[in-house]
Amino acid sequence: QVQLAESGGGLVQAGGSLRLSCAVSGRTFSNYAMAWFRQAPGKEREKVAALSGSGLNTYYADSVKGRFTTSRDNAKNTVYLQMNSLKPEDTAVYYCAAKQPYTSFLRDEYDYWGQGTQVTVSS
Numbered sequence: 001q002v003q004l005a006e007s008g009g010g011l012v013q014a015g016g017s018l019r020l021s022c023a024v025s026g027r028t029f030s031n032y033a034m035a036w037f038r039q040a041p042g043k044e045r046e047k048v049a050a051l052s053g054s055g056l057n058t059y060y061a062d063s064v065k066g067r068f069t070t071s072r073d074n075a076k077n078t079v080y081l082q083m084n085s086l087k088p089e090d091t092a093v094y095y096c097a098a099k100q101p102y103t104s105f106l107r108d109e110y111d112y113w114g115q116g117t118q119v120t121v122s123s
Contacts, residue, residue, distance in 0.1 A: 002026035002112040004096050009117030012086055016121070020081040022096030022114055029077040030054065033103040035110060036070060036081050038092035038119075045095070047105040049081060057103060064090075086121045093118050 008020040022034070035050035049070040051058045058070055067086075072079040079096060094117055097110035104110070 002032070002098055004098060004112055004114035006094065006096050006114040006117040009094060009119045011120045011122065014086060014088055014121055014123050016086050017082070017084045018086065018119060020083070020094055020096075020117060020119070022079045022081075024077045024079070024098060029072075030074045032098040032100055032112075034070075034072060034079045035097045035099075035103070035105070036079075036094060037097060037107060038090075038094045039116075040092040043092075045107055047107070048094070050103045050105055051079070052103045053101070059103065059105065061105075083119070086119075088121045088123045091119060091121050 003025045005023045012018055030053045036048040037045050038048050039045040047061050049060050051070050055072040067084050069082045096114045098112040099110045
């Protein structure tokens with residue numbers, strides 16, 4: 001069983017930065033593609049970023065491209081989401097997710113999810 005736990009959320013002013021972490025326990029971490037999704041109140045869960053098992057291939061939603069960066073440390077079984085130039089519209093609960101074997105932006109393809117961490121950006 002694969003378990004994911006996000007951390008690093010909080011309250012930040014517009015223009016600020018936060019770094020989210022997602023610690024993964026269970027099977028061989030590098031075998032899993034990882035992704036970040038977010039869900040704002042009253043909205044559907046949407047894609048944010050995804051990266052391959054090696055971390056060499058990354059993908060971003062247009063809304064965060066150039067501001068967010070995702071990376072992973074396979075030695076630490078952890079994936080990160082560095083969020084810069086935050087905007088109020090980035091306010092949401094952020095989730096990390098895992099799947100095998102290939103990267104995807106399709107929410108329903110992910111088998112494992114964390115509990116989420118709240119990010120609130122004030123204007």
